Amino acid sequence: MNTENLDSKRAGGAGMIDALITPALLLDESKLDRNIQRLASHISALGAVLRPHMKTAKSIDVARRIYPGEPGPITVSTLAEAEYFADYGYKDITYAVGVSPAAAVRGLELSRRTGANVKFLLDTVEQADALGDAGRKTGVVPSAFIELDVDDHRGGLKPADPNLVIVAGRVKAAGVDLVGVLSHAGESYALSTKEALVAAAENERAETVKAANVLREHGHACPIVSLGSTPTAHFAENLDGVTEVRAGVYVFFDLVQHGVGVCTLDDLAISVLATVVGAKPEKGWILVDAGWMALSRDRGTSSQKVDQGYGVVCDEQGRVYEDVIVSQASQEHGILSIRSGSSKAMPILPIGSKVRILPNHACAMAGQHDFYSVVNGKSPTIQARWNRMRGW
């Protein structure tokens, strides 16, 4: 394969956006920097540490924008991410998925090899025992959070659940270092008013701190009190008793977050560049070469007030075409049309024209691509190519 030539085109060829092979994932670095700065300032002002979730960007280059100097604390969703970032010098890593026996051994082997402190998540005595076994097998003392359930979203224990103290005792008995409690207000994604988001943030804080205090009453120091979701992180007004906040999608933002009310459309840092490949004027359709393989199948806005289809359509420079969305998607085709109920007309886009499509869900769209073509505002040139890692 003539990969050299193709890789050069994929990275921008002569460095121009309009020479990119489409569909291509664009990342606007000025928006990225602005988003990073915004949450960092907010969390710092509230006296907590931000532990960004790397599952969104999965890129050392994005991590370096968050931490331009030394590597700092991070969260990961897979052990492959933990391995990738540990090999770039990240040593303080929370693996925020419930630990299985095999994952415990693999994570501790990473600790032994790189010196990284991989902190695991658990909510059962079985996991405490498995982690203890893995510690003995690998010769590394494991670290664990107890996962909390603050809003009936997924896993975790309620602060009042007697299992909280039972599991904590088993963690200690298994020879595991109990580093604290961890919660995620996942239901905040379903909200859309400031009042509700502030309340969700305060509930997340209060419940998490309550659980930490229960453990302290039972003799566990519980040094880390960790919580977070992108909506609650931005709407938190008080983090008393919290030591750290986790958030991921905030670096890029997306249409779901826009629908929740966390960001403006102008904050969305990633998009897919697509080429017009057909039209059905009698139906008001324009066809592009970006389907769900490039956009992802995510339809997160379908349950929000404004359903954005498979994404909002912008011109090649990123200016939104009002009420134009990707209304249908097959594997490599997207159909652009006017949002139902709108009186706007479709823009005129001849074959070969380019558009940018904003994501419903940034983690999902980015996950369909192997690299970012980094752009900056309205500049027609590619600033850099940043690779993404993937897999498990």
Next chain:
Amino acid sequence: MNTENLDSKRAGGAGMIDALITPALLLDESKLDRNIQRLASHISALGAVLRPHMKTAKSIDVARRIYPGEPGPITVSTLAEAEYFADYGYKDITYAVGVSPAAAVRGLELSRRTGANVKFLLDTVEQADALGDAGRKTGVVPSAFIELDVDDHRGGLKPADPNLVIVAGRVKAAGVDLVGVLSHAGESYALSTKEALVAAAENERAETVKAANVLREHGHACPIVSLGSTPTAHFAENLDGVTEVRAGVYVFFDLVQHGVGVCTLDDLAISVLATVVGAKPEKGWILVDAGWMALSRDRGTSSQKVDQGYGVVCDEQGRVYEDVIVSQASQEHGILSIRSGSSKAMPILPIGSKVRILPNHACAMAGQHDFYSVVNGKSPTIQARWNRMRGW
């Protein structure tokens, strides 16, 4: 990164399924072979050629199961697929996405470099001109199909549209070789009775042959009459006038095809192996380490009679747990629960247990992975690791 050790684990370590890092994409080679044989026999008996769509498997190893001897005709959804397969000796390639000016040049450069005959798709005079320009630029005579619309699914021209003859004339005038007409009965995915599927197949055939005859009346030879979708390919009873049939997902099948009525659950050749990482017995939930990143966000069965959530759950050997589905998915978590309305009880699955999850849409699930761990029936060992290509 200790990639050697990890790669070995990802490929099965000692060759056992239960040593795989999860989530992992499994492919049962005996089901694959059976599915391949089934459609090949059917199409051959009807007197047409099968031109498999490689967008589902994206793997030279799967292609070699279809063509154990010499490479044969294939369909692709991206030029990266065309390049990948051309470099493995595939020379007869239909690129089944409307051609853009840049794609025309890139495809013809591939033809010049490898000798592959890349056939393009178009339905406008602008595309005919762009393809002609690309031919002059690259010094290769381009080949083109005119895309037909037989069921209002996406792009293409109706057989009675006067543009059909106009575009054909322009193709010829542009110095492009008009190889035929091509249709895709995409709406057949929405059907679910044998009568409707047989009728859709006959409609696809009749409309496509009609368009070919219109062109012939205007002096175009139209040697290739190409149609296909997995449902119509299997339910076609007559292919008079058709020279070739295209289908993709038939190699693996999936829950959507099962809902349409094209296959049984036992025909589904791929699944994701996942590990239990938690439970919420009071809610009837079991949590696994496979979320939408491993399963895809595809919810294709949500509009069918039986909504399969994010997939049907089987035990580690692939035996279906009746009425257990993945009811919710976040990035790296899946929630297993009993289908709404069922009186079944959840199976008992301790932390560390393994399950297999069948796909709503095989193309989408496979697209989330870089390789297949090839298995065979109930054998606990991995037969091989087959890589997938990706990107554009």
